[in-house]
Amino acid sequence: MKSLADTLAILVAAAKPLTSTESIPLLAAAGRYLAEDLHATINVPPADNSAMDGYAVRAEDIASGDTWLPITQTINAGSAPEPLAAGSAARIFTGAEIPSGADTVVMQENSERSTDGRQVKLAATQVGDNIRRCGQDIHQGQLIFATGHRLAAVDVAVIAAIGLPTITVFRRVRVAILATGNELVEPGQPLATGQIYNSNRYLLHTALTALGCEVIDLGTAEDTLAGTEAALRRGQEADLIITTGGVSVGEADFVKPAVTNLGTLESWKVAIKPGKPLAFGRIGETPLLGLPGNPVAVFITFLLAVKTFIRALNHNREPLPTRPFAAEFSTSKSSDRTNYLRVKITTEGQISRFGNQSSGVLSSVAWADGLAIIPAGATVQSGEPLQVILLNDYAFL
Structure with missing residues (x-):
């Protein structure tokens, strides 16, 4: 088995960054x-x-406190102010531009208007109070986002704030997904004996779409070598092929021999739990990631491996972020693989683990806030800090 670090290094090295770009409206x-x-x-x-x-006033004009000043103008947001004469005040509203000559704003709560509305009594204040300075958020020439940055909703808002209606992005990564297994049935169909619903297809399709990918759904391959090879050939137009199931060593596992027949198998088995039977190879020149069949293992290998590969295609090689949390639990047995436990952050800021850590218990992922990383060969003592991958939009999607 390869370590996860070695496997990810292989993936990043194999990912040929996209060169095709397109200009799109900011709202998209x-x-x-x-x-x-x-x-x-x-x-x-x-x-x-x-x-x-x-x-808006000059601070020196109200330094003595409770000073009456004439109101010489009213400045609304979006209007151009006149210069402020010494010894006067300008009525101003939130977001309105500060007139030249003024150096502070006295908030309305610290003022008293005369009965005729022409003068205002103001409390003393410090120079610069209640003024948002030019460029305090973003200054001209500042690097906002670098090539390869994936844009979140707030990023789009920042770009709007600098006035750009369109941006240049890489074309969408095309990903073909293929499920394997005669036992798989689509939701809405009746289950026969020995069958299960195909949750992996919906996990991959949804997660890839959220990552900005174009999904090519190859359906479910029949459990034969010929059927698996035929399905994989259809995926060669993609930038990446992802399979689920069929990468172990059983007599009905045909992904590994199919990849060997149609291309090359460059990596197989990773020292993680769950997710050991993770394969990387090529169908012709098209990269392929063969994920396990158990749904939790699919989730974890997608997060660790698939996302890393897709980000590398988009010129982004930042690792997944982790944060330390104290464990509320202990473990007595170690593993020869790095273990990823489904955990929830408690109200005390610690982490508790899901009771059943089987790779087939998909509901544990929906329950979890994160994945706690237990290094190979290690056990956990209650109160010990563990690194956790948080399953928020940034980490997972």
């Missing part, structure tokens, strides 16, 4: 990967503006 950008470094062409905000409803 979520989930896509940037094909260029993105620099700000403007400051955000573009000018000093008010953080409060109140009055």
